[in-house]
Amino acid sequence: xxxxxxxxxxxxxxxxxxxxxxxxxxxxxxxxxxxxxxxxxxxxxxxxxxxxxxxxxxxxxxxxxxxxxxxxxxxxxxxxxxxxxxxxxxxxxxxxxxxxxxxxxxxxxxxxxxxxxxxxxxxxxxxxxxxxxxxxxxxxxxxxxxxxxxxxxxxxxxxxxxxxxxxxxxxxxxxxxxxxxxxxxxxxxxxxxxxxxxxxxxxxxxxxxxxxxxxxxxxxxxxxxxxxxxxxxxxxxxxxxxxxxxxxxxxxxxxxxxxxxxxxxxxxxxxxxxxxxxxxxxxxxxxxxxxxxxxxxxxxxxxxxxxxxxxxxxxxxxxxxxxxxxxxxxxxxxxxxxxxxxxxxxxxxxxxxxxxxxxxxxxxxxxxxxxxxxxxxxxxxxxxxxxxxxxxxxxxxxxxxxxxxxxx
Numbered sequence: 001x002x003x004x005x006x007x008x009x010x011x012x013x014x015x016x017x018x019x020x021x022x023x024x025x026x027x028x029x030x031x032x033x034x035x036x037x038x039x040x041x042x043x044x045x046x047x048x049x050x051x052x053x054x055x056x057x058x059x060x061x062x063x064x065x066x067x068x069x070x071x072x073x074x075x076x077x078x079x080x081x082x083x084x085x086x087x088x089x090x091x092x093x094x095x096x097x098x099x100x101x102x103x104x105x106x107x108x109x110x111x112x113x114x115x116x117x118x119x120x121x122x123x124x125x126x127x128x129x130x131x132x133x134x135x136x137x138x139x140x141x142x143x144x145x146x147x148x149x150x151x152x153x154x155x156x157x158x159x160x161x162x163x164x165x166x167x168x169x170x171x172x173x174x175x176x177x178x179x180x181x182x183x184x185x186x187x188x189x190x191x192x193x194x195x196x197x198x199x200x201x202x203x204x205x206x207x208x209x210x211x212x213x214x215x216x217x218x219x220x221x222x223x224x225x226x227x228x229x230x231x232x233x234x235x236x237x238x239x240x241x242x243x244x245x246x247x248x249x250x251x252x253x254x255x256x257x258x259x260x261x262x263x264x265x266x267x268x269x270x271x272x273x274x275x276x277x278x279x280x281x282x283x284x285x286x287x288x289x290x291x292x293x294x295x296x297x298x299x300x301x302x303x304x305x306x307x308x309x310x311x312x313x314x315x316x317x318x319x320x321x322x323x324x325x326x327x328x329x330x331x332x333x334x335x336x337x338x339x340x341x342x343x344x345x346x347x348x349x350x351x352x353x354x355x356x357x358x359x360x361x362x363x364x365x366x367x368x369x370x371x372x373x374x375x376x377x378x379x380x381x382x383x384x385x386x387x388x389x390x391x392x393x394x395x396x397x398x399x400x401x402x403x404x405x406x407x408x
């Protein structure tokens with residue numbers, strides 16, 4: 001049995017420049033800034049891939065926007081095991097209860113659509129399932145009673161623990177528990193059915209406190225280990241931090257990017273340590289985890305939303321400055337959703353200035369850089385080869401692809 005849990009507000013904070021989507025206040029502010037979640041489209045991409053190979057499949061899920069709606073839309077049959085307290089607005093605990101209900105029912109593989117925060121809630125759901133004695137029904141929702149002496153660690157070490165696969169749809173997706181794309185997640189689920197399971201490995205679920213992120217403090221916390229089906233090219237690696245010993249290489253790469261900046265051009269500095277070094281060299285107080293707009297050495301907008309970026313692009317020539325996520329190779333679609341498909345199209349034929357230390361490319365061992373804007377046409381346009389600035393007067397021509405374009 002395949003299971004599905006959808007976080008209906010996953011990713012809404014990204015285009016709004018909020019570094020995440022946790023909490024009702026952040027979600028309200030994101031909507032006020034004109035942002036919307038793409039989670040249903042991402043869920044649909046995974047499920048239609050699954051449905052193409054297993055039409056009419058029954059999928060264990062939660063009611064409404066937590067999963068059943070997406071299952072029906074893909075032409076599959078939902079088996080509802082959990083119902084949120086409110087039909088319209090859901091909360092993190094609904095995700096946890098849904099995962100617990102699916103685990104208790106014996107589901108073998110649970111697809112969780114969201115980001116790192118959603119997978120963190122899924123871990124809490126496995127903790128809840130670990131305490132099971134017997135499932136009960138209260139107010140129409142599946143609940144569990146604690147079992148003294150049982151721990152989630154013990155349960156996760158047993159063969160009966162469900163495997164979990166993240167379907168990328170959030171803002172933060174640095175944990176190595178996600179498929180590289182929704183279609184890849186759907187293909188892995190189909191393979192799981194075809195082969196009666198797949199090889200799995202224990203992978204970390206990491207998350208960063210979003211309030212700390214907004215103060216530029218990036219301190220990931222380990223929330224648990226889950227079994228993840230692994231397949232080269234379909235599941236992503238953990239984000240690798242830049243070692244302190246590479247500080248000089250980061251500084252050199254940033255200087256190379258600054259040397260290429262042209263007068264009269266607006267530069268959209270994306271998140272990351274290398275782009276933060278660019279801001280420092282320009283003497284600007286930028287936000288290392290947002291997107292800043294810079295013109296002729298002046299900071300025009302700090303931590304811009306997608307809407308603000310589009311407004312700025314209407315005023316003149318511009319280019320986005322992005323770096324490589326170490327270990328994963330993503331350029332777009334992980335933590336920089338403000339640089340949306342609409343923004344990138346508006347940037348014209350040469351939308352990206354890519355900057356990274358040479359070692360980050362070496363550490364990819366030939367794997368291509370990745371773009372995941374959610375727009376397959378734009379992703380295909382960005383695929384090919386791109387010049388990566390690695391220092392003053394030095395650069396590398398490196399291949400780029402989109403996970404959604406890869407065969408599944």
